[in-house]
Amino acid sequence: MKTREPFKWVAVGTIWTWLALFALLPNAMVLVASVLERGQDQFFAFAFTLASYRRLLDPLYLSVLLDSLYLAALTTVLCLLIGYPFAYLLAQAPARRRALLLLLVIIPFWTSSLVRTYAMVILLKTNGLINQMLLGLGWISEPLELLYTTPAVIAGMCYALLPFMILPLYAALEKLDRRLIEAAHDLGAGRVTIFRRVIIPLTLPGIIAGAMLTFLPALGMFYVADLLGGAKTMLVGNLIRDQFLAARDWPFGSAASAMLTGLMALLMWAYYQSSRRANRGALP
Amino acid sequence: MKSDAVIELRNVSKAYERHTVLRNINLQVRAGEFLTLLGPSGCGKTTILRLLAGFEQADSGEILIAGRDMRALPPEQRHINTVFQSYALFPHLTVFENVAFGPRLQGVRGADLQERVLEALRMVKLEDYSARRPGQLSGGQQQRVAIARAVVNRPLVLLLDEPLSALDYKLRKAMQIELKQLQRRLGITFIFVTHDQEEALSMSDRVAVMNAGRIEQLGTPRQIYETPENLFVARFVGEINTLFGRVVAVDPPYYDICVHERIVRLKSKFIFASGDRVNILIRPEDLRIWREHEGSDEERATLFPAAVEDVVYKGSTVDLIIRLDNGDRLSTTQFFNEDDQAIVNLDFQPGERVFVDWVHDWEVILPHED
Ligand SMILES: Nc1ncnc2c1ncn2[C@@H]1O[C@H](COP(=O)(O)OP(=O)(O)O)[C@@H](O)[C@H]1O
Ligand SMILES: [Mg+2]
Numbered sequence: 001m002k003t004r005e006p007f008k009w010v011a012v013g014t015i016w017t018w019l020a021l022f023a024l025l026p027n028a029m030v031l032v033a034s035v036l037e038r039g040q041d042q043f044f045a046f047a048f049t050l051a052s053y054r055r056l057l058d059p060l061y062l063s064v065l066l067d068s069l070y071l072a073a074l075t076t077v078l079c080l081l082i083g084y085p086f087a088y089l090l091a092q093a094p095a096r097r098r099a100l101l102l103l104l105v106i107i108p109f110w111t112s113s114l115v116r117t118y119a120m121v122i123l124l125k126t127n128g129l130i131n132q133m134l135l136g137l138g139w140i141s142e143p144l145e146l147l148y149t150t151p152a153v154i155a156g157m158c159y160a161l162l163p164f165m166i167l168p169l170y171a172a173l174e175k176l177d178r179r180l181i182e183a184a185h186d187l188g189a190g191r192v193t194i195f196r197r198v199i200i201p202l203t204l205p206g207i208i209a210g211a212m213l214t215f216l217p218a219l220g221m222f223y224v225a226d227l228l229g230g231a232k233t234m235l236v237g238n239l240i241r242d243q244f245l246a247a248r249d250w251p252f253g254s255a256a257s258a259m260l261t262g263l264m265a266l267l268m269w270a271y272y273q274s275s276r277r278a279n280r281g282a283l284p
Numbered sequence: 285m286k287s288d289a290v291i292e293l294r295n296v297s298k299a300y301e302r303h304t305v306l307r308n309i310n311l312q313v314r315a316g317e318f319l320t321l322l323g324p325s326g327c328g329k330t331t332i333l334r335l336l337a338g339f340e341q342a343d344s345g346e347i348l349i350a351g352r353d354m355r356a357l358p359p360e361q362r363h364i365n366t367v368f369q370s371y372a373l374f375p376h377l378t379v380f381e382n383v384a385f386g387p388r389l390q391g392v393r394g395a396d397l398q399e400r401v402l403e404a405l406r407m408v409k410l411e412d413y414s415a416r417r418p419g420q421l422s423g424g425q426q427q428r429v430a431i432a433r434a435v436v437n438r439p440l441v442l443l444l445d446e447p448l449s450a451l452d453y454k455l456r457k458a459m460q461i462e463l464k465q466l467q468r469r470l471g472i473t474f475i476f477v478t479h480d481q482e483e484a485l486s487m488s489d490r491v492a493v494m495n496a497g498r499i500e501q502l503g504t505p506r507q508i509y510e511t512p513e514n515l516f517v518a519r520f521v522g523e524i525n526t527l528f529g530r531v532v533a534v535d536p537p538y539y540d541i542c543v544h545e546r547i548v549r550l551k552s553k554f555i556f557a558s559g560d561r562v563n564i565l566i567r568p569e570d571l572r573i574w575r576e577h578e579g580s581d582e583e584r585a586t587l588f589p590a591a592v593e594d595v596v597y598k599g600s601t602v603d604l605i606i607r608l609d610n611g612d613r614l615s616t617t618q619f620f621n622e623d624d625q626a627i628v629n630l631d632f633q634p635g636e637r638v639f640v641d642w643v644h645d646w647e648v649i650l651p652h653e654d
Binding site (some may be wrong): 177179180184185186187189190197198201202 | 365375386
């Protein structure tokens, strides 16, 4: 064991250094910046103030936050509604077909999600593929306004985040013991009851994990709102980006960012608590 | 149709893809009886239970439950419950909720539900565990929850698929007795599956011995053990010695059979012709061992000379492995008998010369099978 000590220290040390440099330090800097004053010709002046946080309480910015939460929640629910049946079929499929379907879920990861969002622009724009097809079929007489709408933003976010919902759901559904379903049938339960009282509770960890993996990124995804929602949709992500790059108000951008991080941390803590409660009394 | 059959299988066959699992099964289960399906692993026992529970469909034949054809009825509408081999308890529900699962679906609520669930839990001595999750229970306790969860529905028939095979020896013995008592108390028909012949014999009213998708013999434990109808049954339900013989004279039901150059006169319900080859089957406990100095000379003329090859002391019995002078190996069980001076006589030594015979009429004679 002694001989492995140095290796252990190097390995653990590297990871900690990495985390400290690229996770802890930037976050600390954001936190510090958020309580500084805005400078005249520098990004900040070194004086303590909570003004940025106070500004966040402005109804204008609160409504941005609420819009973001609403859109992220809607995206999550839609991903769940689309992802659950898909993951269920995936888990039921014979081994070979399952590998193919899983590949289809993973393929989008091979391209950057920014590029994929541009692809959606091409589909949705006024003379884009969808409008052309509908016109060609004669179902509509003039192009629909698809791009730069809230539904377009939601569709784009669902498209980008669906795999993050499907994969944890699939993991949970694949583990589901078929014998429990037979046992429920045996005790007199029909399909709906089994789904409600056996399948959903047993896959709840997957549902929660998928919801976290969809909801949290959805809060911060500014480029989808930019590209598909145009200037109409302002989300927290856009707000932060604009403060840093356009308005050059770093303390306010930092405060918004810190608040978002705090919100996410709160959600993860709630998740941790609920999973601990769910695990209590489960199989050792 | 017999009116006392709660379950009847008529010419039931079942195949998975091309592989035939059940061939022409005919079986009537009487109301209130404890019937065991006994057979080696893979012989189709679980498949019969799955057909009865409704998880599988028979390829041909009829399955009647309480006189009704069951083919179109899904599992949730059959008046049958199963205790699964793996227990299949719901891990996310407490013991109470597991047991309450069935009654709730029947619309039982409130105090009625409480009472019924607790009564079932009391029956399996688990009323103090109702708030626990299955993961916090031992194997034997999970087993009992599975039983409570099934019987709380007051089914017409309870199917039990090797419910005790995961338990250790002592617990298994205790549960065998508890299950049997429970069955008597509830009066529910039990169809019990096991590959353990001792378990089958000690618990059942009747046993169906199965092999390769067929029922080889159906009868009381005693019939199965004492008068097996074929070699498979004879060998599967306990250890048995086989002596080869040839019929030399016929006087039904008596036959003179030549065994190792000795003629023995034996009784059989089978009809043999002179010259037929037969197997004479003798349980180890029915063999008698004579020491060299025992018996008169004329008695000895009918005995088979042999040598002790091995002595296995088992506490209440001594098992001897005997090799007949013509080469056959026999296994015998000798009981200590305190009324007898025999107690000193059980002190056999390997290599010792002995003579062997058996209590006539306790053997079984079967046609020779290749
Ligand atoms: N779903 C299935 N698909 C294909 N073969 C099966 C299936 N279930 C069981 N079998 C086969 O049917 C035979 C009988 O199985 P089973 O009834 O489970 O036997 P037992 O319970 O007596 O051990 C075995 O050979 C088994 O491999
Ligand atoms: Mg089986």
